[in-house]
Amino acid sequence: MxxxxxxxxxxxxxxxxxxxxxxxxxxxxxxxxxxxxxxxxxxxxxxxxxxxxxxxxxxxxxxxxxxxxxxxxxxxxxxxxxxxxxxxxxxxxxxxxxxxxxxxxxxxxxxxxxxxxxxxxxxxxxxxxxxxxxxxxxxxxxxxxxxxxxxxxxxxxxxxxxxxTRVELGNIQFSALSLIRGVIAGSLLFWLGSWSNRQSASYIKAKQELRPATRELAVKATEIVIFGVAFLLLMSIMGIDLTAIALLGGALGVGIGLGLQQIAANFISGIILLVEGQTTVGDYVELDGGEKGTIVKMTARACVLETFDGKWIVVPNEHFITSRVINYSDQGSANRYQAEFSVSYDTDINRVPALIEAAVAALPFVLQHPDGPDCELDGFGESSVDFVLEYWVNGIDDGLNKYRSHVLFAIWNALKAEGIEMPFPQRVVHLRPAPAA
Structure with a gap:
């Protein structure tokens, strides 16, 4: 009152x-x-x-x-x-x-x-x-x-x-004017930081000559620097002694060591992924747990995989460091796949490899380097002679491009054109007469 x-x-x-x-x-x-x-x-x-x-x-x-x-x-x-x-x-x-x-x-x-x-x-x-x-x-x-x-x-x-008018928060003391000035200045600084971060991210991502991992690392490093500087400027404007921040940083370090170690592990793993560049945005990967998908986003805590059916899987960064990861895109875009097929025992199997290799090589997406289509005899089954065709393509098979389907159509059409039969399972049944009474 x-x-x-x-x-x-x-x-x-x-x-x-x-x-x-x-x-x-x-x-x-x-x-x-x-x-x-x-x-x-x-x-x-x-x-x-x-x-x-x-x-x-x-x-x-x-x-x-x-x-x-x-x-x-x-x-x-x-x-x-x-x-x-x-x-x-x-x-x-x-x-x-x-x-x-x-x-x-x-x-x-x-x-x-x-x-x-x-x-x-x-x-x-x-x-x-x-x-x-x-x-x-x-x-x-x-x-x-x-x-x-x-x-x-x-x-x-x-x-x-x-x-x-004085305001006290524990051992920290400042005036009401400093508080108001800090709120206004903090709002401006972090708005400016967000704007600067967006502009710098757009500029860095436009540099196509840099590797994707390098661009992501530069974006995150810039973000940390911008908001770190904004935070220090805000503390200075409010007149808060930075030694109190040092004490807070020590307490935060203890908290990370005790309760936030998984978050810290994921954060450090994310930095390692960006520095090494062996896994980056756009790569198609398969994890040890069976998850498959294209990396569409890398954050400080996790990577986001998008599967071919449109689902997003959030995978902690630590999994990319501590478990086995198959990266289909790391060494380039060329990948080798195979397609299996069979012919009947009545076929002259010596004609099959050249016929199939020529038919598949005519497909526009099949590569001749590092190796062209290679048709090999795989074995002799109960009802058929089995072959396997190996081929190289740019991209991931059984996904957006579905190369395997086109290859199987080419094999079918080539065999039909030559009158070669692709058999179905057959059994020979012998009927023995009943023994005389």
Whole structure:
């Protein structure tokens, strides 16, 4: 209750002071002359802003299909024309204030008008220039109120009151002003960090000459540096002693050692994967547990595999380090597969290898290097002679491209064209006569 009474009393005092100042201005001839100068400065600013705005709009507006850095810069500058009127009025009023103080020794009214024009510039900036949702929110609830308090001449008093209000969190002590300033600065810093991280990630990922693993490592290293610097700057702005952060870091280290060792292991494993580059985004892998899929994302904790049926499997990074992983893409995109088929015992099997190799080699996706199609005799079955065809392709079989299906069609068509039978299982049954009674 005492605190509320003090606030109310202070507010009433401010209102009383404002009333006395306004009454003094109303009965003072010097104040009326300064009001006239303010009105003159505003009218002159409107005329100048109108002419400058028309000329600058024509100069800054690019063609509709214009691209490139210069066109982007012109489009970025166009909304700032909304600031011309209040800024020109502010500049004219500042000049008038210096002349008034020199000639008459007073200039409170014109100084108040100058601050009002600065407030109008802040409103125009938030309303017409800032388009980012977060910055617009920050401008609406922080910048405009601060500009209003400055225009009313209350900013210094409120700042002093907040600076004298102390906030204690354990051994850490800071003022309410530092807390508010830290929240605002932290919001700006981490927004800027997120924006910088997005821009740097886009720039790094566009460098196709770098290996995918190198690009991912550079993106994550940049992210850590950006947000690490933002955090340290925030601590400095809030006035928090960094030795307290060192103690917090020691406690965090103990926590990692005791309860977060799996998270730490996965994080370190992710760094090892990125540094080695043996497994990266876009690789098709098969894990020891039977999981198969293409790596579509690598995070600090896990890798995300996308299977051919569209499912996502989240695999902790540690599994890629401590277990066996088959990477079908690591040594290049060429992979060897095989297709089995059989012919009847009535076939001249000496003709089969050349026939099948020629038919499969004609398929556009089958490679001749490192080796062309190779048809080999696999064995003699109960009802057929068994062959196996080995072939090389670019990509993963039985997935998006389904090479095996095309190869089997080619084998079938080649055998049918030559009249070679692909037998089905057969049995010979001997009926023995019953023994004589």
């Amino acid at each position: 005492d605190t509320q009474s003090e606030v109310i009393t202070q507010a009433l005092d401010w209102l009383d002071q404002a009333g006395h100042i306004a009454l003094g201005w109303l009965v003072s001839p010097a104040a009326w002359s300064q009001f006239a100068l303010l009105a003159l400065a505003y009218l002159l600013a409107r005329v100048m802003a109108g002419r400058l705005s028309a000329a600058l709009t024509k100069l800054l507006t690019p063609k509709a299909d214009a691209q490139g850095l210069f066109a982007t810069a012109r489009r970025f500058a166009l909304p700032f024309l909304a600031l011309l009127l209040p800024l020109i009025a502010y500049a004219l009023t500042a000049t008038g204030e210096s002349l008034t103080r020199t000639m008459f020794g007073s200039g409170e009214v014109i100084a108040f008008g100058k601050r009002v024009f600065l407030f109008l510039a802040a409103r125009a900036l938030v309303s017409h220039v800032i388009t980012d949702p977060f910055l617009h929110l920050l401008g609406k609830y922080v910048l405009i109120p601060v500009a209003a308090l400055y225009a009313l001449g209350l900013l210094d008093q409120i700042t002093l009151a907040l600076a004298e």
